[in-house]
Each structure stands twice: as structure tokens, then as C-alpha cells.
Amino acid sequence: MILRGKAGAALAALVIVAVAGCAGDGAKRGKVALGGGLLSGAVGTLVNERRGAGPAQDPGQLAAAALKSLPGPVMLAQIGPGAGYTVLGLYGENGDRRTYATPGEQAMVFRNGILVATRGYGNDLMSADPGAAGQLVRSRSAGSAERIWRYLDGNNVERPLRMNCAVQPGGTQAAQLGGRAVTVRQMNETCATGPLKIDNTYLVTDAGLILASRQWIGPGLGHVSLQVLRP
Amino acid sequence: MTPHRHTASQQTGQRAPRRGSLCLGVAALALVTAPALRAEPMIGESRGTFGLPGLIDMPTAESRPDGEIGATTYFADGAQRHSFAFQITPRLSGVYRYSSIDDLDPAGGTLLDRSFDFQFQLTEENGMRPAVAVGIRDFIGNGAYSSEYLVATKTLSPGLRATAGLGWGRLGSEGGFSGFGDRPAYDFSGPGGELNSGKWFRGDIAPFFGLAWQATDKLTLKAEYSSDAYEQEVALAGFDHASPVNLGFDYRFSRYAGVSGYYIHGSGAGLQFSVSLDPRRPPFPSGIEKTPLPVRPRPAPGADPEGWSGAWAADPEVLPGVQRAVADALRKDGQVLESMSLSASRAEVRVRNESYGAQAQAMGHTARILTRALPPSVETLVITNVARGMPTSSVTFRRSDIEAFENTSSVDIAQRMTISDAAAGPTEGLRPTEGLFPRFRWSLTQYVDATLFDTDNSLQADIGLKLSGSYEIQPGLIASGSIRQKLAGNLDDATGGTGGSGAVYPVRSDIAAYSSHDDLAIQSLTLAWYGRPAPEVYSRVTVGLLERMYGGVSGEVLWKPVDSRLALGAEVNWVRQRDFDQRFDFRDYDTVTGHASAYYDFGGGFNGQLDVGRYLAEDWGATVALNRDFANGWRVGAFATVTDMSREDFGDGSFDKGIRLTIPIAWTTGKPTVSKLDTTLRPATRDGGARLNVDGRLYDTIQQSHTGAIYDSWGRFWR
Structure with missing residues (x-):
């Protein structure tokens, strides 16, 4: 996407296109219409918290509309129980880090499917080192890892939170990916430090793709439930 | 910035927090991330009748959390x-x-x-x-x-x-x-x-x-x-x-x-x-502003050999095109690109941050925008912070570091950047952004003026509208003014600090006479020129109606190396007292007032200031001020002024003293703005130890973009 080829005027023009496009990479392009109903499939199994209690909004229709209006990778997310669903489109890609943004330009950053940052939510996860946990989850194997999450305190200092995590494989189930039936295995991760204990759940395909997950963002925001609509 | 270890969990002795319970979760985080303190002061939850934690009239030995x-x-x-x-x-x-x-x-x-x-x-x-x-x-x-x-x-x-x-x-x-x-x-x-x-x-x-x-x-x-x-x-x-x-x-x-x-x-x-x-516990610690633009990594050299070769640098049309794109992206981000230079390997942007309380956050946005706009051979990124047209500090990054450490621990990138004096760097090749100057801006806001217990047992206040405008002719040359119209209030009932003995000219104590003229009062109307006469030196000259009570000429020079805890300044003003109606007339009092000032950053957010000189009533003396500055913009400070004016001449209170409080608006709303609320609480408005209130004093103008403040908020670089 960036500056290829020709020097001179053509290059300058390309630069402008590249930057002008920045604000519109994927997600910002279309405000997605909201509807009513329920999504079956992976998010349905993970989002077990009072479905439909929030704003009357149908994740199924939302997902379909998002897939139609957004050309690239798309995710569906729900932060916290009872909260509304939102779609996120790919906003930037840097090495193994992918930034997804909502139409309102809040963002989540993933490293191979593991949430490593959020932006625009007030109590953001500033950065995270998943350690070996990401590899364990994607390879669907048991093991333990030390993970670090970092948050801003009220005085602009980044505060790390370290936890020891255990990853365990669970059962398998059928799911849909792009209209195709796939088998996913549930991976359970439990992390603890002192009195704080959190759980993450991932549904992982044979190929190591995290198709859906329920991941902990932090003490201020709780969990986010995520589903990949288009990888 | 070294990450500290969390304290042992047995210290907490609390029930385990339930998942999804926000309050308990936060408490748990505070416990596990608190630095290992030896012992904590005893905290009292309820305050007594004198304001501190206590019983009723009687005190206790308790404290409140630090900074509250x-x-x-x-x-x-x-x-x-x-x-x-x-x-x-x-x-x-x-x-x-x-x-x-x-x-x-x-x-x-x-x-x-x-x-x-x-x-x-x-x-x-x-x-x-x-x-x-x-x-x-x-x-x-x-x-x-x-x-x-x-x-x-x-x-x-x-x-x-x-x-x-x-x-x-x-x-x-x-x-x-x-x-x-x-x-x-x-x-x-x-x-x-x-x-x-x-x-x-x-x-x-x-x-x-x-x-x-x-x-x-x-x-x-x-x-x-x-x-x-x-x-x-x-x-x-x-x-x-x-x-x-x-x-x-x-x-x-x-x-x-x-x-x-x-x-x-x-x-x-x-x-x-x-x-x-508690200033350290904002409702939205990370803010709710939109996500910044992400880094765009460069293509492999093989995919763009010409871009990587740097040959494009010979083309005179590249810089204008890139600059337009960067200026546009920065404008959408709430920043202003004043000028830019570009060579095959280095780019410098001079940027005015008009949105973010933390300079590091503004620079983080700028750096990411640059990765999206610059040809691939550019590896050195220099972001020069500009305040009122004065370049204050230059922060140099390697583009590969910005690409490699995006959204990782902010310490990683902090260790790989350098901060230097902007005036020491090269200025050749800097191209002003087209169409930026002259720059006109205006705002209409409401104001509240209040006094408590002025002469009797009551609160007196005015509310009204304030129209402000500024016209920046070129960077650092700024005409500005503001007019106020009172809508309602009873401040003209106040008789105002009438405690003077009459032995000194009422340089401040006839404030009530000004307060009673509240129709379209010109608060200020000035032309100010800010400059960098030499490395480490800043200057300001302001002429016009400097404040509601005085007009004249004000000149100031400040020495402040970018990474220094110490700054030294001097200010001289010739002023004449304005008429009570606050239009263009003057009264019969003029004087020369000025100070030599020293500023020192003690660390931990404590900043001191000493001003020695001649005050408005021609009394000589010194002001000592100590502030506690929070990285998020809160400031609580106290000051005292002692001059050669006698206690009898000064009147009730004997010498001038008070408390200053600054509240950043962004702290309360979570939305980015550099606006702040400033309040001074002083026992009485008297004529001794009175200083001129001129806008744009240098230290506060530049301090936010110097090394100490940049580091204090570095945690926001990737925000």
C-alpha cells in the first residue's frame, strides 16, 4: 500500500493517497446499520452473559452488514456483559500485530489473535506481552506462561500487571468460518496473581486460527468477547 | 520508569475479587501493582470540622491518600x-x-x-x-x-x-x-x-x-x-x-x-x-479520545528500490506533497504542522500540540503519522515541539524503532529517543506550511468570577460571556484580546480589599471599582512577540492592555536548557493603571515593576519558584512559591510574598499569600484538550506584593515540552 515505484510527482501523489487513506482504512468507511436478533455459532457459545439484555441489536445482521461493507478482515466484539455489539475492521498491520478499529475509531490490537492493546476505552490496555501463552493456545497444547499487561495510572505512568497463566485444552465443537464448517477446540487459560484471578477462553481451528475468544482486557474494562468474521 | 515488582499477596488479606466486579478488580490491581512501601501512613476516611481527617472538633493522627x-x-x-x-x-x-x-x-x-x-x-x-x-x-x-x-x-x-x-x-x-x-x-x-x-x-x-x-x-x-x-x-x-x-x-x-x-x-x-x-484517579485514566493512526511499516527494499534509494530527494515536488499530507493528518489529530524539512534519510517536523495534555502523546501521534507518509529511505525522524511559535525541544527517533515497538511497553521507545534543544539543531531546509499564517482563531466562553467572605458573610459572584480572539501574523507574533460582558451577578456589591491604610496607592485594592464596570469590558488587548534569541534562551515582548487593571510594555527573558531542572528569568514592565471602565483610558499611576526569577524542579512533581524584585506599588521584595504538579495537569501550590511595605501599610494579613489550584479539563471529561481551570485563593486582595498579570509568561509556556515533563507523561506515548 505504501509508496511504490516512481519518483517525483507520481510519488508525491501516492503519498497523499496513502495518508488520506489512513483515516479510512477499512473500518471507518461505513457506519454499519444495527438490527435485532441473535448470532448462532461461536460467539453465541462464548457470550453467555445475558444475551439480548443490552440494546436491541442483532449480532447476526450486524455481522452480515459488516462483511458486506468492509472489504478486509472483520471482527465482531462485545465488551462486558449486556453491552452492545460492535464490528471492527482491520485498521493497520505491523509485523505480527494487527490493529482493528470500530466505526467510532476505538481500537483493539492483536498479536496472532491474542489481545495486546486497546485504544479509546478510557481504561485502556496499553500493551501486553502474552509470552508463551499465545503459542500454547494456537498450538492447542497445555502449558504455563508468564504474561504481562500494562495500564496507565492516573498520573500517566505505565503500570505492569504480571500473572502466571495455565493453558488447558478443552473439548471440540463445530463452527462456521466464511460459510465453511470447521472444527474448533476450546482452549482455557487461567491467570492469577495474589487475589486477582481471570479466565480466558479461545476457540482455535486446526490451523491455529483463534476463531472466537473471550479475553480479559483489564480491571477497568473486564472481558471482551470476540469473533472473527473474516480472517 | 523501571517496572517495579508487585507486593506479596499475603499483604492484602482480602477476599478474592469476583470476576467482572469492577470495584474489586480495581482494588486488586492497586494492591498488586503498588510499589513495595515500607509502611503506609494511617488513612482516615472521615473529615472533622476543620477539614482534615478527624473526630469532630478534635484532630486524629490520620492522613488522606497522598495528593488528595x-x-x-x-x-x-x-x-x-x-x-x-x-x-x-x-x-x-x-x-x-x-x-x-x-x-x-x-x-x-x-x-x-x-x-x-x-x-x-x-x-x-x-x-x-x-x-x-x-x-x-x-x-x-x-x-x-x-x-x-x-x-x-x-x-x-x-x-x-x-x-x-x-x-x-x-x-x-x-x-x-x-x-x-x-x-x-x-x-x-x-x-x-x-x-x-x-x-x-x-x-x-x-x-x-x-x-x-x-x-x-x-x-x-x-x-x-x-x-x-x-x-x-x-x-x-x-x-x-x-x-x-x-x-x-x-x-x-x-x-x-x-x-x-x-x-x-x-x-x-x-x-x-x-x-x-484524588487527582491521580481520573475517571478515564487513558482518556476516551479516538485511537491514533497506526504505524505503517515500510515495504521491503526489493519492493520499492527507488523509494529506498533516496533518489527521490532530488525532486523538489516531493517535500510539498508530503508536507501537505502530514499537515492534513496532524490537523485532524488536533495539531499544527508549522514547518518541515526532508532529505533522503532525515525528516524534521515542527509541530504545535493544541490538543493533548501530555506532550509525549502528541509526539506519539506525530511519529506514527510520519511512518505513513515518508518515503522509505527516511530513517531519522525529528519532532520539534513548538510553543507560541518558539521551538522548544527536538525529539529524535529512528523510524525502525517506531515500527518495531509500536504498542509495546513505553519504556522500550523511551530508551531509544533523544531530546535536545530545538534551537541547537539545523534550520536550513525548513519549509513553512502553506496557508497557515496569518492564523485567526476565536472563542466564546462563559466566565465566573467569585469572592467569598469579601466584607460580609456571603458569596458574591458574576457570570457572563467572554469573547476571545487571536491573530497570529507569523509564528510567534500574536495579536490577541478578549472582551467580557456580565450577564448576572452581585459582584459590584463587593467593596473589595479595602483594608489598605491609604498610605499606599491602591494598585490592586480598588478591584471593586473595576468589577462594577462590567459592560463590554476589555480584559486584554495585546501584541506579543515570542522568540529564541540564542540556544537555551527564550524571549517575550508584550505591548498593549496587558490585563484588566494595567496596560503598558512587558519584556521577559528566560534561560532554560532543555534538560535542566533549573531555569532563570528576568522580567521588566512599564505599566500604567487603566481606567475603571476598562476601555482605552488610563489613570494617573504609572510605574516600573519587574523581577528576577529562579525556577527549580525538585523532582517528584514538586516545583519551586523564587521571584525577587519590585512590585506594582513600588515595594521591593520576594515571592516564594511551591507547587505540586501532577503529570496529568493538576497543580496545587502555595505562595507567599514579603516586601518592604510595612504591616500597617499592607493592612489585614500583613503580607500577601495564597493557594493556587489548576484543574485540567481533560481530566474530568476524558476528552483531549489543553484547557485548564486556574483558581487563586488568597485571604485578601491588598496592595503590597502585587504583581502584574501578563499572559504568556515563558516558563509555563515552554516547560510542558521540556525533558522533565516529557518523561513524566511518557507512559502516554503509544496512547
């Missing part, structure tokens, strides 16, 4: 106390108080008083040992509450705390015994304001004690035996002091607010409201 701001307003028969409290350090607490006491003024009528208190926690609670604190109340006011104490507080069982202490002065008046030395009778007929240190801990001593029982999470019940006999109130105001036992409750609605009710002296009732605010 509190306010209480207490009403009882014949008395009101309005206190502003600040936890200056973990152990040191301070209070500034307005009070009114019926019939206690020797001249007859209500005594209106301003007073300051300090309390220091000597030892924290540890095992069998209680927390112990020493305090002084009203040590430079009129002395109505003048007292000292030594107090110990011990937790008897969870929720139950006992306090016992010894009081001197007013707190030694009930059931006292003889102590050391004599304490002159309490006298407020003089101008007040002396540090009566010769009286401290002298005269009769009396014991006091009490209990506070936290019955529920929200309700605390209190009982005390008070050593304050209210002698003067009884003698002068017919106060009924039937019993030394006071009873009360404190009910907290939330972390921020509470109400207390008291049955006092066996004869009356009291009611108190209190609020607490």
Missing part, C-alpha cells in the same frame, strides 16, 4: 468553616480555611477569618504502636483558631479507632493544666498574619480523646471529649458551652462525597458536607 484534595463546609450555631485540604506528601497535610464566627470581631459583629493549618504524621501505626501526628492550626491568620496538638490514633478492632491527644492554645482551654511558658491572650485586633512561633506549644495543656466507629462501609459514628472550651465565643458571643462532649455521624455517599451531622457542646447542632478528589 478535599473540601468541607461546616455550619453550626454562630460559626461556619469552609476548608480546602490537600495531602501535600504522604505524611504532611495542609488546610486553607475561610471561617466566620458571629460576634467575635472586637470591633463588633462577625469575625471573618482566613487561616492555614498543617499536620504531620510522625509515625504510622505498627503493631501495638499507634499512629502519632503533630499539628498546628491557624498559624498565620488572625489567631481565632490558633492551637497546637500532639495526637495518637490506634485501631482497636477493624472499624474502631481510638484517639487521644494533648492540645495547646485553643485546644488547651478545657480542663487544662499548666504547661511551659506563657501564652499571650488570644488577640486579633492587630493586622494578623505573623508567624507566632513564639507562642507555639506554650501555655496551658489539655487532654482530649475520642472514638470513631465505622459501623458500615458508609456510616461512621464518632464521640469525643473536646479540650476546646470555646472561651472567646462564651465571653463575647454568649455561646452556650454546656458540655465538652461532642457526638456525630459521618455518612459517605461515595468515594467522593459525604455528609456529617453533629451534636456539639451539649447545646447545638452542626452540619457538614465534604468532598474528596
